[in-house]
Amino acid sequence: MGSPETEIPDSEWIRRVQQGEQEAFEPLLERHQRRVFSLVYHLVRRRDEVEDIAQEIFIKAFRGIRSYNFQASFGTWLSRIAVNHCYDYLRREQKAKLSYYWQIGEEGSRAIEGQAQSTSEGALSLEQESEARELAEKLLARAPAQDRTILVLKELEDHSVEEIAAILRLRPNTVKVRLHRARKRMLEDWKRWRQKR
Amino acid sequence: MRCEEFREAIEETRSRGVSAALREHLGRCAACAEYARDWQMVRAGLNLLAAEPVPEPMLGFARRVLRRLEESASVLASREELLERAGRRMVYATSLLVLALVLMLVLPTTGPVRAQASAELFPAEPAVVVENNPLLLDDSTANPPLAPSPSAEKTGKVTQ
Numbered sequence: 001m002g003s004p005e006t007e008i009p010d011s012e013w014i015r016r017v018q019q020g021e022q023e024a025f026e027p028l029l030e031r032h033q034r035r036v037f038s039l040v041y042h043l044v045r046r047r048d049e050v051e052d053i054a055q056e057i058f059i060k061a062f063r064g065i066r067s068y069n070f071q072a073s074f075g076t077w078l079s080r081i082a083v084n085h086c087y088d089y090l091r092r093e094q095k096a097k098l099s100y101y102w103q104i105g106e107e108g109s110r111a112i113e114g115q116a117q118s119t120s121e122g123a124l125s126l127e128q129e130s131e132a133r134e135l136a137e138k139l140l141a142r143a144p145a146q147d148r149t150i151l152v153l154k155e156l157e158d159h160s161v162e163e164i165a166a167i168l169r170l171r172p173n174t175v176k177v178r179l180h181r182a183r184k185r186m187l188e189d190w191k192r193w194r195q196k197r
Numbered sequence: 198m199r200c201e202e203f204r205e206a207i208e209e210t211r212s213r214g215v216s217a218a219l220r221e222h223l224g225r226c227a228a229c230a231e232y233a234r235d236w237q238m239v240r241a242g243l244n245l246l247a248a249e250p251v252p253e254p255m256l257g258f259a260r261r262v263l264r265r266l267e268e269s270a271s272v273l274a275s276r277e278e279l280l281e282r283a284g285r286r287m288v289y290a291t292s293l294l295v296l297a298l299v300l301m302l303v304l305p306t307t308g309p310v311r312a313q314a315s316a317e318l319f320p321a322e323p324a325v326v327v328e329n330n331p332l333l334l335d336d337s338t339a340n341p342p343l344a345p346s347p348s349a350e351k352t353g354k355v356t357q
Contacts (some may be wrong), residue, residue, distance in 0.1 A: 022266060022270075023263075024265070025262075025263065026259050029258070029259040030259050033259065034253070034254065036250060037254050039249050041252055042246075042247075042251070050252050051252075051254070051255065051258065052256070055258075055261065055265060058262045059262065062262075065293050089256075114285040133245040133249065135243025136204060136239065136241075136243050136246050137246060139239060139242070155240070155243040155244075155246075155247060156243065156246055156247045176205075180204075180208060183208050183239075184204070186239060187232065187235045187239065190235060190238075191235065
């Protein structure tokens, strides 16, 4: 059996925070910190920045908790704040650098092609795995912030279309369309790079 | 089905599995077959990224956030206090100014200082020159007696 604190639902803690009890935010923090860390890491991909960004997200959530109206789950509401915060961060980061898919190294390209072949054949070697991971990371890093957000929510965070729609405040059909476009753009850029080689 | 719809289906193959229609289309359409291969490559990389361990919150993360909240609350409180103090001073200053204005209006403009000040602020209106203004001239000035003619001087009569 869990401790009494873990048995109290989120809604109760939220009400207490809304009434000015700051300490009631701690259980909410404990309960949702992993979710926020995972989302931040997948979106930003910088281990050294995750804690700072997560702190800022929770501070924003605390300050805005009076506006939380219990319509979406607290997790979804918090994810929305996290996504918006990371989106702004990515926009700032991307403004600061100019990089394109075709800047990916030749070696990396060979690795991902070899890895794709191995995928159809069976298991990957450790080396192929690390190279493929690195390449996928680069592809994602070069995607526009909006594409990256939706791709991360679907491919890395494994959210359903409906969950993504709730987080991004979009209709499920819009999410499907944006997801397809983001994937397509990613592949087009990848292809463009191969043609330039 | 159009190629675009097949491509959307290709992207979802992980969850659904390749349908017979899609397999048939991939056999006929080289562009869609290439799209499928490329997506397979990218997805394999993304799957590896998803499986990567995520950084765990360090011990005491929640406490650190709460401390930051307390700190920012105290900064906010001191800022509010400062603003309140400044606001209060502003109110006092405005009240004093209003009082001074009221006093200026109410008190009679007597005494050497007030008289001098009011003389500077409201200088006396210049005397209206009535000499040649027919509207302001009284009867005596408007119709001055004509100068007696030399003959009248003699007779003592005044011609009109």
